[in-house]
Amino acid sequence: MLQIGFSSPAPQIDGALVLLVEEDAALGGVGAQADAATGGAIGRALAAAEFKGKAAQSTTVLAPGGFARVVAVGLGKPAGRTALQFEQAGGHAAAALTRQTEAVIDAGALTAEQAASVALGAVLRAWRFDRYRTKEKPEDKPRLVSLTLLVADPEAARAAWAGLAPVAEGCFITRELVSEPANVLTPVVMAERAATLAKLGLEVEVLDEHAMKKLGFGALLGVAQGSHNPPRMVVLKWPGKSGRGNQLDKPIAFIGKGVTFDTGGISIKPAAGMEDMKWDMAGAGTVIGLMAALAGRGAPVDAVGLVGLVENMPGGNAQRPGDVVTSYSGQTVEVLNTDAEGRLVLADVIWYCQQHFAPRFMVDLATLTGAMIVALGHEHAGMFATDEALAGQLLAAGIAVGEKLWRMPLGEEYDKQLKSDIADMKNITGRPGSAITAAHFIGRFTNSVPWAHLDIAGVAWSTKDAACVPKGATAWGVRLLDRLVRDCCEG
Amino acid sequence: MKPRFAKAAHPDAVEVRPLLEGGFIPEAARASGFAARAGQACELWLDRRLLLVGVGPAWDERGAERAGALAVARLAGVARIAIDARRLAPDLVTGLAMGALLRAWREDRYRHSPADAALALARIEMIVDRPRVARADWRRTGAVLRGVRWARRAVTAPSNRLTPALFCKALRKLERLGLELTVLKPGALRREGFGALCAVGGGSVHGPRLAVLRWRGRRRRGSAAGDNGRRGGAPLVFCGKGITFDTGGISIKPADHMWEMRADMAGAAACVGAMIALARRDSEAHVVAVLALAENATGGGSYRPGDVLRSVDGTTIEVIDTDAEGRLVLADALGWAARELAPRALIDLATLTGSIVTALGHERAGLFDNDAALAARIVAAGEAVGERVWRMPIGERHRADLRSDIADIAQCARGRMQPDACQAAALLAEFVGEVPWAHLDIAGVEARAEADDRHAAGASGFGVRLLDRLVARWCEQGGGCADAADGRDG
Numbered sequence: 001m002l003q004i005g006f007s008s009p010a011p012q013i014d015g016a017l018v019l020l021v022e023e024d025a026a027l028g029g030v031g032a033q034a035d036a037a038t039g040g041a042i043g044r045a046l047a048a049a050e051f052k053g054k055a056a057q058s059t060t061v062l063a064p065g066g067f068a069r070v071v072a073v074g075l076g077k078p079a080g081r082t083a084l085q086f087e088q089a090g091g092h093a094a095a096a097l098t099r100q101t102e103a104v105i106d107a108g109a110l111t112a113e114q115a116a117s118v119a120l121g122a123v124l125r126a127w128r129f130d131r132y133r134t135k136e137k138p139e140d141k142p143r144l145v146s147l148t149l150l151v152a153d154p155e156a157a158r159a160a161w162a163g164l165a166p167v168a169e170g171c172f173i174t175r176e177l178v179s180e181p182a183n184v185l186t187p188v189v190m191a192e193r194a195a196t197l198a199k200l201g202l203e204v205e206v207l208d209e210h211a212m213k214k215l216g217f218g219a220l221l222g223v224a225q226g227s228h229n230p231p232r233m234v235v236l237k238w239p240g241k242s243g244r245g246n247q248l249d250k251p252i253a254f255i256g257k258g259v260t261f262d263t264g265g266i267s268i269k270p271a272a273g274m275e276d277m278k279w280d281m282a283g284a285g286t287v288i289g290l291m292a293a294l295a296g297r298g299a300p301v302d303a304v305g306l307v308g309l310v311e312n313m314p315g316g317n318a319q320r321p322g323d324v325v326t327s328y329s330g331q332t333v334e335v336l337n338t339d340a341e342g343r344l345v346l347a348d349v350i351w352y353c354q355q356h357f358a359p360r361f362m363v364d365l366a367t368l369t370g371a372m373i374v375a376l377g378h379e380h381a382g383m384f385a386t387d388e389a390l391a392g393q394l395l396a397a398g399i400a401v402g403e404k405l406w407r408m409p410l411g412e413e414y415d416k417q418l419k420s421d422i423a424d425m426k427n428i429t430g431r432p433g434s435a436i437t438a439a440h441f442i443g444r445f446t447n448s449v450p451w452a453h454l455d456i457a458g459v460a461w462s463t464k465d466a467a468c469v470p471k472g473a474t475a476w477g478v479r480l481l482d483r484l485v486r487d488c489c490e491g
Numbered sequence: 492m493k494p495r496f497a498k499a500a501h502p503d504a505v506e507v508r509p510l511l512e513g514g515f516i517p518e519a520a521r522a523s524g525f526a527a528r529a530g531q532a533c534e535l536w537l538d539r540r541l542l543l544v545g546v547g548p549a550w551d552e553r554g555a556e557r558a559g560a561l562a563v564a565r566l567a568g569v570a571r572i573a574i575d576a577r578r579l580a581p582d583l584v585t586g587l588a589m590g591a592l593l594r595a596w597r598e599d600r601y602r603h604s605p606a607d608a609a610l611a612l613a614r615i616e617m618i619v620d621r622p623r624v625a626r627a628d629w630r631r632t633g634a635v636l637r638g639v640r641w642a643r644r645a646v647t648a649p650s651n652r653l654t655p656a657l658f659c660k661a662l663r664k665l666e667r668l669g670l671e672l673t674v675l676k677p678g679a680l681r682r683e684g685f686g687a688l689c690a691v692g693g694g695s696v697h698g699p700r701l702a703v704l705r706w707r708g709r710r711r712r713g714s715a716a717g718d719n720g721r722r723g724g725a726p727l728v729f730c731g732k733g734i735t736f737d738t739g740g741i742s743i744k745p746a747d748h749m750w751e752m753r754a755d756m757a758g759a760a761a762c763v764g765a766m767i768a769l770a771r772r773d774s775e776a777h778v779v780a781v782l783a784l785a786e787n788a789t790g791g792g793s794y795r796p797g798d799v800l801r802s803v804d805g806t807t808i809e810v811i812d813t814d815a816e817g818r819l820v821l822a823d824a825l826g827w828a829a830r831e832l833a834p835r836a837l838i839d840l841a842t843l844t845g846s847i848v849t850a851l852g853h854e855r856a857g858l859f860d861n862d863a864a865l866a867a868r869i870v871a872a873g874e875a876v877g878e879r880v881w882r883m884p885i886g887e888r889h890r891a892d893l894r895s896d897i898a899d900i901a902q903c904a905r906g907r908m909q910p911d912a913c914q915a916a917a918l919l920a921e922f923v924g925e926v927p928w929a930h931l932d933i934a935g936v937e938a939r940a941e942a943d944d945r946h947a948a949g950a951s952g953f954g955v956r957l958l959d960r961l962v963a964r965w966c967e968q969g970g971g972c973a974d975a976a977d978g979r980d981g
Binding site: 370371373374375376377378379380404406408409411413414417431432433434435436437458 | 851
């Protein structure tokens, strides 16, 4: 992770400097000093570039006076500004600094919290998954390793940053898991990586295929049986309120779909774009990153994260369209399409969750349906919820961190489409409304515990850079759910 | 078919008795498992043939409609039914009748001879305490039913019987209700700059039309007849997509199910149905319907992918897919309406995208808007009449997806798996300016593949009742389109 430091404004600055400028405002503080020191060169350059300080506007001035570069980043107008705008400014700054090893951001006019937000945005943007590049020349690599924010009260800023840094770490755990190729990240490997988080104080339990067979996880195991890579279920417990070694007391629960690769199984997918299916475990990756974030910042809450990890392959023992499986809940499912496997995995894990933990509420995340992408695109994830209060809290948390949700409907008329001729339900319906009927399928395994389902198929991976999220794995949901916990579940 | 209101059932009629859950239930019915739950029905012989239908634990208007529909669904092949509606409040009596009549609807004009038993139902009687009062109560609901039937008939009409010109001919007949009709033909459309509508209609020998249907609102009491006495004020404007047949054009559709595209004018039909309802019940509201009528055919004069069109407000649009024609004709209709009619609000209805069917299925229409208050009114009106809608987003990304390299805007995004319903709404939003606007994507709800206990098979007339109820709630009490809760009116 990019190193972050906070210090008081120094009398002498050189190297790379970032100025945060409000819309239509003159340079102030360090910016004004630097402009004077360069004989007005910075101001003239910004004027020539028509830099107005608008949000998302950023201009780089190369080598004015004694500086290597000066980057001006717009903050927009102060009215209605939230932490999000400061994060985005930090992100734009980091994007403009890849050719520097270190840089200074003048945050003297900002509060400690705002400065920490700038740092968070920069850190999130500067992340890169570099494990498999072996031939890239050093001069082609992004070089930024440390960033110092000049603030009025460095102590306060450090304290604010201490609450945010673990969330960034959680996002990186998620992004890394999601970025890993499927030949590396099998269910067993993913479970091992999750187990390393015990160092943060999480209590980790891993169930292998034998344990799951004994419990009767027929739905999850049916998906797994076509692959040579055996499945796992991982339970991550965070007793932030009850204390280590104690039973969790009505924890909040997060459940993730972790299909480490999804070929579709016997109902095999078309070849074009199938490589994207390595990130069909993004829901599970998000839950793991989230639990790391909660543990890392010592959240005073009891929480549990559960992930069902399988690979969906068309092996000789793969389940067939038409098979009937018996889920852990006892309900039977006619598998009409082996590519609708995520809901089968979630069915058993969610039933296990409510049986063993009596949770206050459950939120599941899954890259579940293509229909969700056709419905909403890539700006919102779809939210299905049975609990009005939880739905409202999730919507608000999403707006606060810029991971937006759009609520989708549930209803009896959709649920009844799951009727099967020979089992309790079938695992697919026709294409119309199929993200909704998928949600209803999962809902049948919640046993009326307050629940929300987030279909993140359109937001887990991005083909474009955003202010605080480089293209690729987004870790969408880690910040949203961390925010939900902070705002609604602690204390 | 009209309901007949009488004090007693005709001797040949099968009697229908709606019953409340927890109320009196004949022993024989109870023994067979009938508990009067909503959706339950049970047939008995008690002196005569009798059908008991369950209403559920309490009466309401929607439950009454459901019970009326269920009765008709279960009595297929019966010529005459009589529904016992004694001791019920007026809205429940009309609800029962409305439910029964909507469920009993079918289109027979294209059959040479009656084909099956369902055709037998000839008479629905409502047994009430005071027939004269019930008949008066029915007038308002009956007007709405007439509107729904017109819309269903139009949606069902095959495209060789309903070209844009024939659609306008059918509208002419509505002038006797007091609706004013203006029709712009291709020459006028070209002169006025309807570049998008003309392009879409250019492939067909049946040229496009823009039809404007106006209801000025009921005469004020005591004032002289004629236009001067009618309610003025800014109109509420409906816009309807009226593609009388959609082949897809040069971006032609697959043959499978293409016949369904005769219903691609369901948005326009719903607008007309609502206008009929308002006129027949003499609404006091000032409402205009603007209908963009064209046939999207493949022909030597068809428009092409890659063409750039100039819409009526001057915006240039790059065509990506000639099968995304609905948004083009609506762009012209909305742009024109926003400029020429000074609307208080614009509401368009269109069978616009397959994307909305994937998103919401056949149970709800998609609602897009630029005005949360208007959207809330539409959601509430839809819930009240059982034409349910779900609000959907227009995000910044959706608009950004429509960037064109050579024109002001691209008609749709390129590539597969696009949120086309949201993107189409983002395109339409460009043409309404600051006018409060809502767009109902009714693809998926305009017709039903199969009948069930609640719905007839085929065209639904979706939107007629919603718009009628919206006008009744928003524009009628308190005079004109004024509404104390709405800050825009002065």
